Amino acid sequence: MQLSARLARCATWLDTLGLLALAGVLWFAFAWQLLLHELPCPLCLLQRVAFAMAGIGLLLNLRSGVRPLHYGVVILSSLAGLVASARQVLLHIAPGDPGYGSPFMGLHFYTWAVVAFFVLLVYCGVMLLADRVDERPQSRGLGLLVRIAALAFLSILLVNVVGTTLECGFGPCPDNPTAYPWLRWL
Amino acid sequence: MVMMLPFxxxxxxxxxxxxxxxxxxxxxxxxxxxxxxxWCLYHMTSPLNISL
Incomplete structure (x- = not known):
């Protein structure tokens, strides 16, 4: 079997795993925020938005059929996230700078984000090698694993809307946030 | 700049x-x-502090 045909057969599985991974990244970052009381900075929030934007492309693939347009959504989102995360790496690149937040497995979250966005770009490049036209471009039913991935993704987006509103309200966030000022209003 | 808007x-x-x-x-x-x-223009237009 040709490589492109194999890729086309695996597309749904790989997109599902990709969406689960993106939802997992966002849930992990939120759990870290709550447990270690490390609030996300504006650039950290930008990276979360970029992960969410990339997830839209994968969700569209799963729900409306695999199309190059959807991989384009993931690619542009990953490029945006790469810009934000690389900017934060550069902000803390000077010797003696402790970085922002606690490291995870030796690297800060924004460094892991650079790696993750790069992996997403490579993934899309490989998947676009599959010369595939989806025979069912209309909306299609969702399997159990796809439903779980989509629900995990949608729920963490909703959680992020609430968390960011509590942290920043309806204005800009402080560069080094330490509290949830909007919790006082509840 | 409304931070929660893109979410x-x-x-x-x-x-x-x-x-x-x-x-x-x-x-x-x-x-x-x-x-x-x-948002990027708002947050990324200050000079980087990386001169060694």
Missing amino acids: VTVLLSAWFAWRGSCAAAVGWWLATLVIFVA
Whole structure:
């Protein structure tokens, strides 16, 4: 079997795993925020938005059929996230700078984000090698694993809307946030 | 600059993607991208402190 045909057969599985991974990244970052009381900075929030934007492309693939347009959504989102995360790496690149937040497995979250966005770009490049036209471009039913991935993704987006509103309200966030000022209003 | 706005627009995009409305999902995704770029201009225009 040709490589492109194999890729086309695996597309749904790989997109599902990709969406689960993106939802997992966002849930992990939120759990870290709550447990270690490390609030996300504006650039950290930008990276979360970029992960969410990339997830839209994968969700569209799963729900409306695999199309190059959807991989384009993931690619542009990953490029945006790469810009934000690389900017934060550069902000803390000077010797003696402790970085922002606690490291995870030796690297800060924004460094892991650079790696993750790069992996997403490579993934899309490989998947676009599959010369595939989806025979069912209309909306299609969702399997159990796809439903779980989509629900995990949608729920963490909703959680992020609430968390960011509590942290920043309806204005800009402080560069080094330490509290949830909007919790006082509840 | 409303920080929570792109989270709202990307949630709307995800909701329309989940409902199978591809055009609406891509439209809200584009709106999120525009806000993202505006956010980048707001937060990334100060000089980097990396001179050694």
